[in-house]
Amino acid sequence: MSPAAKRNLTLLAAVLGAIAVCLLFPRVLAFVELAARELRYLWWLVLLLAVGIWFAFFFGRRER
Numbered sequence: 001m002s003p004a005a006k007r008n009l010t011l012l013a014a015v016l017g018a019i020a021v022c023l024l025f026p027r028v029l030a031f032v033e034l035a036a037r038e039l040r041y042l043w044w045l046v047l048l049l050a051v052g053i054w055f056a057f058f059f060g061r062r063e064r
Contacts, residue, residue, distance in 0.1 A: 001009075022029040039046065 022032060
């Protein structure tokens with residue numbers, strides 16, 4: 001199996017797993033809906049976290 005096929009299969013399994021958890025546990029679905037609504041107001045926090053992770057991975061490397 002090629003690496004691209006493995007990556008796609010892993011992504012598909014993760015998405016199907018998330019859907020299954022939301023269907024089995026309605027409170028998880030309610031939490032996800034609430035988080036999506038709040039994300040409308042806190043998008044800047046997610047952006048700040050993403051920029052921090054980007055800096056950590058790309059500017060934290062040492063030249064060898």
